[in-house]
Amino acid sequence: MTRITRILPMLLGWLLLLTFSTSAHAQLEIDITKGNLDPVQIAVPDFLATTQAERELGEKVSAVIRADLERSGLFKALDPASFLETQTNIDYKPTFADWRVIKADALVSGRIKTESDSRVLVEFRLWDVFAGQQLKGVRFATTPDNWRRTAHKASDAIYEALTGESGYFDSRIVFIDEKGPKINRTKRLAIMDQDGDSPVYLLGGSDLVLTPRFSPNSQTIVYMSYENDNPHIYLLDIETGRRELLGDFPGMTFAPRFSPKGDKLILSMARRGNSDIYLMDLRTRSTTRLTTDPAIDVSASFAPDGRKIVFNSDRGSSPQIYQMDADGKNVKRISFGKGRYSAPVWSPRGDKIAFVRSQKGKFGIGVMDVDGKNERMLTESYLDESPTWSPNGRVILFSRDNRGSKNGSEVWSVDLTGQNLRRVETPGQASDPAWSPLLP
Template structure:
């Protein structure tokens, strides 16, 4: 197809609040009443290569059309696909037993076609099979079958989207994921914050806390999509919590002498890095989650905060104002070798190391605006991806190609947005409620016990 080559040639409000605090000094799950907004417009700006025209035919059987609709929405939001209007389809009623009539698809400009079926099983589950064909080479690109309970149809649609994305781009997908964030309600003077979680496309939002604490800096464990950490501020305390999303179990890392900020898991899930404001100074610490041993990594007389581990856990990036303005620094996991990497003007905050290991995302304040950008791990190649009145808190998708962040209007309305590494595909995230400090989960790779899958070999030459 050449699409992979074409694609490769294209080039948290809470974190800022945490820095501001440094400068200044277990609830039941409840479904949200708010429904997701209709599909947001995806802005693909000048210079981006043409998205791949794909025909996603309505699957036959229970929830078939719903599954197809979710797949279209996922692929469209990626910016790399252009799902064609089903009203333009000439051939309908495709069966898994038959190949498409290829000229009928090429005549409407479809370069690939996806179709499938939902078949009930005697045990109450469904088999969801699908095929993806290259219409010009007239060969099968991939064929898969999932088995799941009927209520898991949306999860299956996300997993099918991931298979299609990976087959056509050569990169892993990101659709079968969730986002944890701080849900906001109320007024500027009387604002309620709650920990919340939602599917990456904006569906199934759930509150995880009741609003009796101020919530900041939620983050997933990259080794376990069921484990999250966050900061909760009460009347006279600040605590770092660890929460298991499956069991609902919540535990505190303990009481600290000082204000705690910006926790982040190591990538093997064995440690949490965070900052403590103590005695007028703010430093980075790590805690071993087994032994609960606390280790101080920085001791400079400045504000050191927002640590983020490299994928191999050997280094951390963090923000420090020790030179007079907020800059990005890297250090070894034991605190040695601290050195600045950001080189441009302005203030740098909220660094986040890419899961690929090659880039660091950040927030930058300069020229009366806030910016989301990326740079190499040595500070070279800085690029700004998005700019506005106020935006903050970049979090990587698990494939390292997309970044979610919070954007605030002058009126104080904060929403979640996404941008790709080119900076040319930017959109409001699927969840349309007010929220900040988003964090993307790893792929939900381990399917439930009642969700199996199988794959047939491709017939297209590579």
């Protein structure tokens, strides 16, 4: 009875959908568009192993999976101490009754198997406990030192099986590491895993660097640097460390972003004080001017289909969000709420635009449909800015600066639904986060 009263609201609300009405089995599925009313309870026992080395690997992999799923806000990873069944072989069905008792909705039973010194198999089965049905079976062959990425890939597979959408755990975040007080702050380009692990600096740190952004399809970053007191944009190949100044422009170039195919950049250039938007072909290095208005035109961002561009302009006296075709034609304003709008970023799914709105001395992150309708504010503080989308368009990272805070700038994350607001661990003060695409 208690089980039914617990499951019923989930059925009605968002959690369980009977996708096969003819089937006797219910299918565990999460509708992530509705916001997190009640997280799925998931049991992830430590992956089974035979040797001590495998056991240690299994514990680490399972811990990372639990942490990934919990951070998404869609899952509650149950405490392994509460588990009744200890499986000895993942090729047999679990004793579902034992998992139902502890109110697990889903179970991940996995195994580590060493094939050779340089090769391990990491495999798992994902079970719908209520239906007693396997939802997914996955096997990764990898090197032992690659266990962390393997765990993130496993998290992505679980997320995808239960939500029907691709995950975002096997990805990285490039950001600006900040040190020192406001009036004497140094900024340095850095990168870390999506969960804050393995932070490393990408540049030496002698020059002011800002606004890094990922290529949508390669391990390349575009960013702005004040190298030689000349603010311009640079490309950086993360794998090789190769760095390249883009173009020899007379004015400051800034606010760069890649096109969806990664073959072009959209950026702003300031000439005689006036900032306009330009498109640069990365192969030919030719540039095309897209805006000619005497107003500020900055922060351009492509739609994922490459046909439209959203940008920030104060041509109507206050900063607002505008949209135009990829050739600069058909400019129209799309923000009409109260306050000042800036920093629009098109979702990788194509359905939403994230932005910053300031009103009454507060700055918050919001989302709107691509035509500007259904505006919704997700966050607000003294200064929330620099939104960036997860690869699946479900989570937004942003910089937060609390008034007079000694912590300085921090990175936070929030779901598209406005739920699951939480701080992202960074090595120190951090700003301008930019999410990578899923790693290959």
